[in-house]
Amino acid sequence: MSTVTLYTYFRSSCSARLRIALHLKGIPFTPVFVNLLKDEQSSPSHKAINPSGLVPALIIQHGTQDPITITQSLAALEYIDEVFKSTGPALLPSDPEMRAQARTLASIIACDVQPVTNLRILKRVGVLGADRAEWSRELIEQGLEAYEVLVKNSAGRFSVGDTVCVADICLIPAAWGAERVGVDLGAFPVTEGIVRRLEGVEAVALGHWRNQDDTPVELRV
Numbered sequence: 001m002s003t004v005t006l007y008t009y010f011r012s013s014c015s016a017r018l019r020i021a022l023h024l025k026g027i028p029f030t031p032v033f034v035n036l037l038k039d040e041q042s043s044p045s046h047k048a049i050n051p052s053g054l055v056p057a058l059i060i061q062h063g064t065q066d067p068i069t070i071t072q073s074l075a076a077l078e079y080i081d082e083v084f085k086s087t088g089p090a091l092l093p094s095d096p097e098m099r100a101q102a103r104t105l106a107s108i109i110a111c112d113v114q115p116v117t118n119l120r121i122l123k124r125v126g127v128l129g130a131d132r133a134e135w136s137r138e139l140i141e142q143g144l145e146a147y148e149v150l151v152k153n154s155a156g157r158f159s160v161g162d163t164v165c166v167a168d169i170c171l172i173p174a175a176w177g178a179e180r181v182g183v184d185l186g187a188f189p190v191t192e193g194i195v196r197r198l199e200g201v202e203a204v205a206l207g208h209w210r211n212q213d214d215t216p217v218e219l220r221v
C-alpha cells in the first residue's frame with residue numbers, strides 16, 4: 001500500500017505531467033496546492049520540501065517505509081513507471097530506440113522549452129522590458145518545430161506509436177500553454193493531431209488545469 005502526495009498548482013505544466021501520469025496509472029494521490037501567483041513556492045516551508053522553490057514535488061510512502069520525495073517531474077515520471085510497473089500502462093516504450101525517442105521528445109519540452117518560459121524567467125524578462133507572451137511564443141514555436149520534425153519518425157496515434165508515453169505527458173500541458181500565448185498549433189500538423197487525440201484521453205482530461213480543485217471557479221470547465 002502506497003500513499004502518494006503531489007504538491008501542485010493548477011496552471012503548472014510540470015505539475016500537470018504528474019497529475020496525468022498518476023491518473024494514467026490509476027494511482028490515487030492527495031494534492032497539496034501551492035499558489036505560484038502568491039509566491040508560495042518560495043516559502044521556507046515549501047523549500048523544505050522542494051529546495052528548488054518550484055512545483056511539483058511528489059512524496060511517496062510505501063507501507064511503513066520512510067517517504068521519498070522527488071522534486072523533478074521527469075525523474076518522478078520514471079520513478080512512477082518503474083515502481084508501479086504492473087499498474088496501468090507503461091510510460092516508456094520497451095524498445096531502447098523508441099525509449100530514447102520518447103525521452104528526446106520529452107526533453108525538447110521539459111529541458112529546452114519549459115525552463116526558459118517558466119514564471120520566474122518571465123518575471124525577469126518582463127523587468128527587462130520584453131513582452132512576456134512574445135518571448136514565450138517564440139521559444140515554444142522553436143521547440144515545437146523540432147518536435148514536429150522528430151515526431152514524424154515515431155508518431156502513431158500518439159508521439160511514439162499508439163500508447164501515451166512520457167513525450168505525450170510533457171507535450172499536452174505545453175500545448176495548453178502554447179495556445180494561451182497565441183501559438184498556432186496548425187503550423188505543426190502532426191503534433192497538433194497528437195494533441196487533439198490526447199485531449200480525448202480520460203487521464204489527460206482529469207489532469208487538465210481547468211479541472212483541479214485549486215482552479216479558480218471562473219476558469220473551471
Ligand SMILES: N[C@@H](CCC(=O)N[C@@H](CS)C(=O)NCC(=O)O)C(=O)O
Pocket residue numbers: 012013014015036041053054055056071072073074110115118119120121
Ligand atoms: N525542472 C523542473 C521544473 C519545475 C518548474 O519550473 N515548475 C514551475 C511550474 S511548471 C514553477 O514552479 N514555477 C514557479 C516559479 O517560477 O517561481 C521539473 O520538471 O519539475
